[in-house]
Amino acid sequence: MPENLYDAIIIGAGPAGLFCAITCSKDKNHRVLVLEKMNTAGRKLLLSGSGSCNITHSGSIKSFVQKYGNNGSFLRHAFAAFSNNDLIEYLNNNGINTIEADNGKIFPESMKAGEILDLLLRKCNESGVEIMYGHKVHEILRDKGSFRVRASGKTFLSRYCVITTGGLSYPGTGSDGDGFRFSGDQGHTITELTPALTPVKTSTTIDALTPGSKPIPELSGITIKNASVTLNRNNRKFVTYTGDLLFTHDGLSGPVILDMSRYINPGDTLFVSFIHSSYESFEEEFILKSRNEGKRMVKNLLQSSGVPERIVQMILDLSRIPHDKKSSEINREERKKLVSLLRDCPFTVTSKDGFNVAMAxxxxxxxxxxxxxxxxxxxxxxxxxxGEVMDIDGDTGGYNLQAAFSTGKLAGDTIYRKFR
Known part of the structure; x- marks a missing residue:
């Protein structure tokens, strides 16, 4: 076979590309090439889980497909071909033990993403896969049933071509959108590209509502466990998510915000519930406590219900209730306002953090x-x-890496069958 003629060329040396290469070259009888623009492989993989590599998540395939917004059903066949349990077994069989955190996240026991990357590169080497670093692909052309790939002044020919270049997130790792251009050149439609798994910035509408109220930055660092957050757009409820919420110095973050960020646009309103009970039941509870503990200050009564002190201070300011007011002194209008804000406190989104911060x-x-x-x-x-070059983005928790491995495996299996 001529030097630049291959059976399959894979563009991008992330987990999807490397696992695809390993899969379609498993009998070592075919030439498989991976072209990577950077000087090392798997740069984004090394960042996953802050370097500890949340590789996948526990749960059934049915539960998995619900973690990809409206597009999860597309992955059913990929997960059937290579599930989370298959990935765990693959790692275990190749010397990498895994552990499951209390929240269902799966990690390598070493908590080192580099261990996963080393395994993929070793398997590529054992399978005879060629990896060329520093080769930026400029063009992909179809020519009489084969592909002509131009990269760094060279031309490579191949029967099959796989685009695994990722999306736009973390562009410093090499994900700068090349794959979308290559795909568009082949007639494919690219849907709107926006940051996902990213925090949001919110305006200080709370300050504007009530002079002298607590500014948003004073809430920085507060975590609300299992908070309910509802996205409203044009005064209509769009979607509701539940999960841990984190206040930052300029907005909102935490798993619940990261997961729903795929839907969030500037101008949207996020209604955050600081209580887990319904409006009616919490109001009844508040009335009962006020009767029985009327001498207690409202702020102490609310804190005893599990609402953080700084949140209580903000809610009191919004409700125009003095911080030293006793619960027996609260009138009906004040109580209604107080409970309403505890159940649905509005934050207006000014922007989402960009692709430099977004994880997907x-x-x-x-x-x-x-x-x-x-x-x-x-x-x-x-x-x-x-992988991520397709219109797929999962929730936080290992779902995007699992999708990368599963789709890479399915593409590799298909190519391998075509070889035969």
Whole structure:
């Protein structure tokens, strides 16, 4: 075979690309090339879980597909081909023990992402996969049933081509959107691209509502466990998520915000509930406590219900209730306002943090143009996709890495069958 002629070329040396390469070269009888623009592989993988590599999550396939917004059903076949349990078994069989955290997140026992990357590179080497670093792909052309790939002044030919270049998040790792351009050149539609798994900045509307109230920055560092957050747009309820909420110096973060950030736009209002009971039941509880403990200050009564002190101070300011007011002195109007804000406190979104901060990209290659059973393009036979370059983004907790491995495996299996 000529030097630059390959059976399959994979563009991008992240987990999706490397695992695809390992899968389609398992009998070592075919030439498989991975082209990587950076001088090392797996840069984004090394950042996952702050370096500890939250590789996947526990749970059934049914529960998994619910973690990808509206597009989870597309991944059913990929998860059937290579599930979270399959990934754990693969790692265990190759000397990497895993541990499960209380929240269901799965990590390598070493808590080191580098261990996962080392395994993938070792398996590539054992399978005869060639990896060329510092090779930036400029163009992919289809020519009489094969692909001509131009990279760093060289031309490579291949029967099959797989785009695994990731999205736009963490561009310093090499994810700068090249894959979208290559896919568009082959006739594919790219859906709107926005940051996902990212914090949001909120305006200080709380200050504007009540002169002298506590500014948002004073809430920085507060965590609300299992908070309910509802996204409203144009005065209509859009979606509600539940999870841990973190106040930052300029807005909101935490798993609940990261997971719903795929839907959030500037101008939206986020209604945060600081209590777990309904409006009616909490009001009844408050009335009862006020009768029985009327001499207690309102702020102490609320704190005894589990609301953090600084949140209580903010809610009192919004309700125009003095901090030293006794619970027996609260009138009906004040009580209604107080309970309403505890149940649905509004924060207006001014912006989402950008792709430099976002852990994933919402949007990508339209899934309608990809065969979900094979990961092959419906428009360009022989062209495949895997990972974040597609219009798939999962919740925080290992779901995006699992999707990368599963789609990479499915694409690799399909190519391997075509080899035969």
């Amino acid at each position: 990209t919402h949007g990508g290659i339209s899934l309608e143009e990809i065969n979900m059973r094979t990961m092959e393009s419906k428009l360009a036979p022989g062209l495949f996709f895997a």
